[in-house]
Amino acid sequence: MVDQWVTTTEAAQISGYHVEHIRRLIRDGHILARKWGKEWMVDKSSLLDYLKIEKKPGPKLSSKA
Numbered sequence: 001m002v003d004q005w006v007t008t009t010e011a012a013q014i015s016g017y018h019v020e021h022i023r024r025l026i027r028d029g030h031i032l033a034r035k036w037g038k039e040w041m042v043d044k045s046s047l048l049d050y051l052k053i054e055k056k057p058g059p060k061l062s063s064k065a
Contacts (some may be wrong), residue, residue, distance in 0.1 A: 005034070005041040014044075015051055025050065 011031075012019045022042065026033040032046035 004044050006044050006047070008033075008040050008042060011042040011047050015047060
């Protein structure tokens, strides 16, 4: 069970996101997390599922003057 939970810092390393973005995903309910003591722990499978379904940004629109 311990392997299932990672710190927000580890989640950031796994995902490539900034730690603050991981915290935002937690607040918005996109990934599951629990607070153990002073540390927020992210459910690793929840994070990996989110990464699989995350929408990739589309092509940039060119600005025509």
